Amino acid sequence: MAEAAHHYDETMPLEYRTEESRLNILGFWIFLGAEVALFATLFATYLVLFQRTGHGPTAADLFEIKDVMIETLLLLTSSFTCGLAVFEMRRRRLTGLLVWLLVTLLLGAGFITFEVREFIHYVHEGATMQTSAFLSSFFVLVGTHGAHVSLGIGWMTLIIIQLLQRGFTPRTARKVFIVSLYWHFLDVVWIFIFTLVYLTGMVM
Amino acid sequence: MKWSEFFVTGEPLIYAADVSIVLTVIGIVFILTYFKKWKWLWDEWLTTVDHKKIGVMYIISAVLMLFRGGVDALLMRAQLTAPNMKFLDSQHYNEIFTTHGTIMILFMAMPFIIGLMNIVVPLQIGARDVAYPYLNALSFWLFFVGAMLFNIAFVIGGSPDAGWTAYFPLAGNEFSPGVGNNYYAVALQISGIGTLMTGINFLVTILKMRAPGMTLMRMPMFTWTILITCVLIIFAFPVLTVALALMTFDRLFDTQFFTMANGGMSMLWANLFWIWGHPEVYIVILPSFGIFSEVVSTFARKRLFGYKAMVGSIVGIAFLSFIVWVHHFFTMGAGAAVNSFFSITTMAIAIPTGVKIFNWLFTLRKGRIRFTTAMLWSLAFIPNFVIGGVTGVMLAMAAADYQYHNSYFLIAHFHYVLIAGTVFACFAGLHYWYPKMFGHMLNERLGKWTFWLFMIGFNVCFFPMYFLGLMGMTRRMYTYSAGLGWTPLNVVASVGAALMGIGFLVLCYNIYYSARYGERDMTGDPWDGRTLEWATSSPVAHYNFAVIPEVKDLDAYWEMKKSGKGFEMDEEKLKPIHMPSNSGRPFLISIAFFFAGFGLVFKWFTLAIIAAVFIILGLILRSFDDDDGYYISVDEIKRTERLTRKEA
Numbered sequence: 001m002a003e004a005a006h007h008y009d010e011t012m013p014l015e016y017r018t019e020e021s022r023l024n025i026l027g028f029w030i031f032l033g034a035e036v037a038l039f040a041t042l043f044a045t046y047l048v049l050f051q052r053t054g055h056g057p058t059a060a061d062l063f064e065i066k067d068v069m070i071e072t073l074l075l076l077t078s079s080f081t082c083g084l085a086v087f088e089m090r091r092r093r094l095t096g097l098l099v100w101l102l103v104t105l106l107l108g109a110g111f112i113t114f115e116v117r118e119f120i121h122y123v124h125e126g127a128t129m130q131t132s133a134f135l136s137s138f139f140v141l142v143g144t145h146g147a148h149v150s151l152g153i154g155w156m157t158l159i160i161i162q163l164l165q166r167g168f169t170p171r172t173a174r175k176v177f178i179v180s181l182y183w184h185f186l187d188v189v190w191i192f193i194f195t196l197v198y199l200t201g202m203v204m
Numbered sequence: 205m206k207w208s209e210f211f212v213t214g215e216p217l218i219y220a221a222d223v224s225i226v227l228t229v230i231g232i233v234f235i236l237t238y239f240k241k242w243k244w245l246w247d248e249w250l251t252t253v254d255h256k257k258i259g260v261m262y263i264i265s266a267v268l269m270l271f272r273g274g275v276d277a278l279l280m281r282a283q284l285t286a287p288n289m290k291f292l293d294s295q296h297y298n299e300i301f302t303t304h305g306t307i308m309i310l311f312m313a314m315p316f317i318i319g320l321m322n323i324v325v326p327l328q329i330g331a332r333d334v335a336y337p338y339l340n341a342l343s344f345w346l347f348f349v350g351a352m353l354f355n356i357a358f359v360i361g362g363s364p365d366a367g368w369t370a371y372f373p374l375a376g377n378e379f380s381p382g383v384g385n386n387y388y389a390v391a392l393q394i395s396g397i398g399t400l401m402t403g404i405n406f407l408v409t410i411l412k413m414r415a416p417g418m419t420l421m422r423m424p425m426f427t428w429t430i431l432i433t434c435v436l437i438i439f440a441f442p443v444l445t446v447a448l449a450l451m452t453f454d455r456l457f458d459t460q461f462f463t464m465a466n467g468g469m470s471m472l473w474a475n476l477f478w479i480w481g482h483p484e485v486y487i488v489i490l491p492s493f494g495i496f497s498e499v500v501s502t503f504a505r506k507r508l509f510g511y512k513a514m515v516g517s518i519v520g521i522a523f524l525s526f527i528v529w530v531h532h533f534f535t536m537g538a539g540a541a542v543n544s545f546f547s548i549t550t551m552a553i554a555i556p557t558g559v560k561i562f563n564w565l566f567t568l569r570k571g572r573i574r575f576t577t578a579m580l581w582s583l584a585f586i587p588n589f590v591i592g593g594v595t596g597v598m599l600a601m602a603a604a605d606y607q608y609h610n611s612y613f614l615i616a617h618f619h620y621v622l623i624a625g626t627v628f629a630c631f632a633g634l635h636y637w638y639p640k641m642f643g644h645m646l647n648e649r650l651g652k653w654t655f656w657l658f659m660i661g662f663n664v665c666f667f668p669m670y671f672l673g674l675m676g677m678t679r680r681m682y683t684y685s686a687g688l689g690w691t692p693l694n695v696v697a698s699v700g701a702a703l704m705g706i707g708f709l710v711l712c713y714n715i716y717y718s719a720r721y722g723e724r725d726m727t728g729d730p731w732d733g734r735t736l737e738w739a740t741s742s743p744v745a746h747y748n749f750a751v752i753p754e755v756k757d758l759d760a761y762w763e764m765k766k767s768g769k770g771f772e773m774d775e776e777k778l779k780p781i782h783m784p785s786n787s788g789r790p791f792l793i794s795i796a797f798f799f800a801g802f803g804l805v806f807k808w809f810t811l812a813i814i815a816a817v818f819i820i821l822g823l824i825l826r827s828f829d830d831d832d833g834y835y836i837s838v839d840e841i842k843r844t845e846r847l848t849r850k851e852a
Contacts, residue, residue, distance in 0.1 A: 038445060133469065134467060136454075
């Protein structure tokens with residue numbers, strides 16, 4: 001921090017140019033390590049509890065492939081567009097960056113819309129968080145991921161506003177890069193949810 | 205909700221506590237107003253992002269919590285001194301052992317260690333601050349409001365009463381109605397977030413901000429232990445976060461994670477808790493090993509023996525700490541194969557720990573030993589900790605554990621490792637680094653009084669408990685009948701506890717006495733130290749180092765002194781120093797966390813949501829904040845340095 005404003009390295013990509021940025025990016029990677037531990041615990045909890053359905057419905061009774069596939073496609077595509085946004089940033093094209101970030105944001109919002117609809121549907125079928133241990137762990141695991149995506153949408157909105165206000169600076173570039181790391185991470189978590197929760201749930 | 209349910213009523217002890225809390229608050233407000241100190245408090249402390257001041261605040265909080273947890277302990281000893289005592293009823297006793305355990309581990313040991321690491325680590329690695337000073341302030345304030353939230357439970361709403369491990373189904377709504385265990389879930393969650401951020405902060409600081417020349421294998425041992433501790437924090441605390449979140453859901457929203465019906469599994473809690481909980485005890489013991497290493501090496505005037513083996517054994521202990529958690533509940537019935545695995549991994553921890561013990565002994569061998577207070581604590585640590593360790597290996601034998609489990613044998617064991625390990629280390633570190641914090645020494649004579657009172661009291665208190673355990677006295681029983689023959693040993697234990705209490709009072713007096721009459725440390729290096737923190741003035745200038753030192757060896761400052769140069773500062777080489785600006789936001793965000801937590805505890809969701817909006821607002825303001833800090837001019841650095849270095 002003390003040397004933050006010095007050590008300006010022109011050869012690096014914009015987001016890596018200041019010492020402060022490099023520290024922040026490394027710190028965020030480490031934070032993602034902690035997030036891995038957090039989701040691993042939630043997955044472990046789910047795997048312990050998912051056949052303990054009590055008097056409530058089982059996973060096979062509940063899940064429908066269509067909605068889940070739509071959610072998956074929306075989120076995976078958003079990860080791709082997020083990658084395009086960073087690509088545009090490296091080419092110093094502000095408009096391209098903003099457009100792709102906006103597309104990412106909309107796809108994320110679409111994902112959340114479908115997920116909320118899915119949850120409401122389950123509740124209408126009488127499958128609530130309170131019904132059984134399986135459903136408690138399902139809602140908390142998938143809901144934690146959904147809360148992360150929602151937070152990401154808010155965060156990305158703030159960064160878009162800052163890009164509009166300030167354009168490319170080492171600071172805004174670093175923020176775009178970090179939020180992209182976060183977004184890809186959520187994508188990876190979703191792949192595990194898709195396979196371990198939904199696909200496994202429908203088969204077993 | 206009626207007021208009579210909101211405030212805890214009916215106990216004279218509680219009313220006395222109410223009165224003392226109100227009087228203390230009035231007293232603090234009066235003193236701050238009378239001496240016109242509000243602005244000073246805000247500018248110098250509440251908004252600071254200086255790692256040294258944050259460290260001092262951590263330590264002050266830890267000492268306050270040591271008092272609170274210690275009072276709990278003395279109340280328990282008073283109740284157990286004689287058979288069939290009516291001093292505390294069973295409910296009150298349950299609440300007191302719960303708050304004692306939780307406070308001592310999470311709000312005393314943790315912040316004491318984190319406080320020392322805040323003060324020392326940047327100095328030891330030759331850095332001017334931590335990687336994220338703003339986040340560091342937020343970490344502290346989150347810990348602090350978490351601790352305050354937990355501490356008000358006993359007068360507002362009622363204390364948690366399911367033990368510091370909060371096992372289900374006991375901690376569930378069915379058996380623990382009321383808000384006590386909500387406090388546990390929410391307060392620990394808030395301070396846990398702070399701890400996780402500290403872990404990330406210091407890991408990046410140590411990895412990226414070391415002075416030029418300080419390779420990993422030239423880092424002081426304390427810094428090494430903090431590095432590994434940070435890794436433990438980063439992988440263990442998310443598990444606690446999840447466990448507490450699930451507990452909160454079960455208690456506030458009637459989910460079925462740990463319930464007895466609808467598929468819930470109460471033993472899942474025990475597993476999650478200890479997957480965090482076992483690394484947690486290493487989070488407080490590894491830095492203690494680091495402190496002892498520094499103190500032993502300094503006061504034996506020798507380089508630490510077996511530095512590489514020390515590093516290897518810390519890493520080994522850290523790895524093993526994640527695969528031993530089941531030994532906390534061998535009696536759960538996991539089966540012979542599972543118990544055998546965890547039994548063996550647990551015993552394996554004795555190997556790297558033994559390596560460390562021998563390294564300290566060999567560091568002492570042929571050393572020119574100075575018996576300072578810090579050194580006395582370190583020397584006493586070795587035999588006392590070994591007693592705790594050996595009884596730990598006895599407990600690790602799964603079959604034998606069926607005899608010891610949850611008896612006073614266990615109580616004695618973990619107090620021998622946690623007090624002789626962590627608490628002795630905190631006291632050693634406090635005496636050792638005190639001049640770096642305040643510019644004066646703690647009085648050695650009073651320090652030795654504290655040491656002897658506390659150390660003898662500790663043994664008198666806890667050694668009999670091994671035998672009480674073998675005689676059948678179980679943990680958490682609030683009274684016993686006279687015919688069991690436990691009375692004499694219980695009386696002895698209570699006498700020991702009183703001695704420890706007196707030792708603590710002498711320590712508090714020492715802090716006051718030394719502030720008024722203590723010897724000023726004009727040299728910055730009162731102990732003839734070996735590592736870089738002793739190259740700074742006492743107290744340390746807020747930019748730490750006017751010029752960043754170059755490190756050529758382990759024991760960097762010792763090497764500078766031996767080569768005859770000392771740590772010279774060339775005034776020509778000074779450059780303006782960049783420093784982060786103070787900010788009141790971490791404090792204010794944490795206040796919002798307090799109210800959000802309080803709302804959750806009482807299920808006042810409107811309050812919780814309003815407070816959450818303020819938290820988010822604070823985060824948004826931070827995002828749009830582009831304060832780049834400020835520069836300290838060369839002239840100002842020169843003035844400060846001349847002032848502090850005039851003796852040298």
